[in-house]
Amino acid sequence: MVTSQTQPNLSVLILAAGLGTRMRSNIAKVLHPLGGVPMINYVCRTASALMPEKIYVIVGHQGEDVRKAVLQELDETQVEFVWQTEQLGTGHAVSMAQKFFESKDTTVLILSGDVPLIRPTTLAALLQKHRSHKDKGATCTILTVRVDDPTGYGRIVRDDSGFFLKIVEQKDASEEEKSIKEINTGIYCFEASKLFRALAKVKNNNSQREFYLTDVPFILREEGEEVAIYLHGDPKEVSGINNRMELAEMEQILRRKIIKRLMIESGVTFIDPSNVYINELAIIGKDTIIYPNVTIEGATEIGEGCVIRSGTRISNSRIGRNVEILDNCLISDSEIEDGCTI
Structure with a gap:
């Protein structure tokens, strides 16, 4: 114990x-x-x-x-x-x-x-x-x-x-x-x-x-x-990590764990969990929907009820509640207030 x-x-x-x-x-x-x-x-x-x-x-x-x-x-x-x-x-x-x-x-x-x-x-x-x-x-x-x-x-x-x-x-x-x-x-x-x-x-x-x-x-x-x-x-x-292949395999295992935790414990929806990169520091609120090919890096925090569409990359940013981020956006070191569309 x-x-x-x-x-x-x-x-x-x-x-x-x-x-x-x-x-x-x-x-x-x-x-x-x-x-x-x-x-x-x-x-x-x-x-x-x-x-x-x-x-x-x-x-x-x-x-x-x-x-x-x-x-x-x-x-x-x-x-x-x-x-x-x-x-x-x-x-x-x-x-x-x-x-x-x-x-x-x-x-x-x-x-x-x-x-x-x-x-x-x-x-x-x-x-x-x-x-x-x-x-x-x-x-x-x-x-x-x-x-x-x-x-x-x-x-x-x-x-x-x-x-x-x-x-x-x-x-x-x-x-x-x-x-x-x-x-x-x-x-x-x-x-x-x-x-x-x-x-x-x-x-x-x-x-x-x-x-x-x-x-x-x-x-x-x-x-x-x-x-x-x-x-x-x-x-x-x-298992230890000894080469780049093992590092990549471990990254995939960790990414699956992060996404599983966000789905089960935080109530986040992933349209295609295999096509998303989420940093383990990220915090995402319930009822947020993440579309394919989204990257979330660094100490990013995303509020409840957001929609993050395909091709978007978010790094070290704070996203408020009920925000919609449209396709192919780059958001870095930024803060977006509740209810915005980007």
């Missing part, structure tokens, strides 16, 4: 330092817009809904720009920015925050800044599993999913009793292990003190010379610690 009170024994750590080379961009991956806002903002919003004591954001590439984006979503009192000046892997990224946890007895929830659809209820269920595993709680809990094509992902290997054994990467997997459909999503809960103790034992003896967070669950298990698995049923929700 998502709480309405601050959880003093919970901290959230968001990994957001990488450039994202597969995006083929000079812009840090987490800054790419999704629904009109940087994708990391969705992750920050979800993290905030859990009411943690503090949210830590690991920044590196274009760190100041990432900081500005995060502060659009979070208050400065909620967040601490941690610099990873060299990108030496996910394990190294997490270790940069160690100084903040040296005297804390807390659970650390680790998220990636490029997984924008993750929901608070899913993370709350992960935390519940972490705290209730075998009636005493786990040291580490991994969020996993099963997919039809696991190629390229780390496989979750279980023992004969169905408990965690190890994470094996694609390049290291045997043919039998490659057939496993359950994969690591990169979302974890750890008990802080044991996390950082295990991180100190991670080696970078791999082709990338990087320190991988995925080594930590195995190290903990070898030390006799409890490592739990929370198997989630919706792979799309926990």
Whole structure:
């Protein structure tokens, strides 16, 4: 259950330092817009809904720009920015925050800044599993999913009793292990003190010379610690964005969610929902009718009973009640009073 009170024994750590080379961009991956806002903002919003004591954001590439984006979503009192000046892997990224946890007895929830659809209820269920595993709680809990094509992902290997054994990467997997459909999503809960103790034992003896967070669950298990698995049923929700195609696919998913919410919760009519672009910041009143090929961007607010006809683009504007906007209009940074026809 998502709480309405601050959880003093919970901290959230968001990994957001990488450039994202597969995006083929000079812009840090987490800054790419999704629904009109940087994708990391969705992750920050979800993290905030859990009411943690503090949210830590690991920044590196274009760190100041990432900081500005995060502060659009979070208050400065909620967040601490941690610099990873060299990108030496996910394990190294997490270790940069160690100084903040040296005297804390807390659970650390680790998220990636490029997984924008993750929901608070899913993370709350992960935390519940972490705290209730075998009636005493786990040291580490991994969020996993099963997919039809696991190629390229780390496989979750279980023992004969169905408990965690190890994470094996694609390049290291045997043919039998490659057939496993359950994969690591990169979302974890750890008990802080044991996390950082295990991180100190991670080696970078791999082709990338990087320190991988995925080594930590195995190290903990070898030390006799409890490592739990929370198997989630919706792979799309926990999907990361790694390239432009995945960004476009995620944009379509988000757009459908926005339009569905406006239809069901706000009473807005869309003549052709598949041919409209609506920014997630937009507010639209009930009984408004949106025709095909309309674009609504930025912090736009449209009142009740309006008609927005085809080919119109509205950006960062306020539209009053009972306004009709005719075909092929451009309205930007403007205010239109009630009852007007444009």
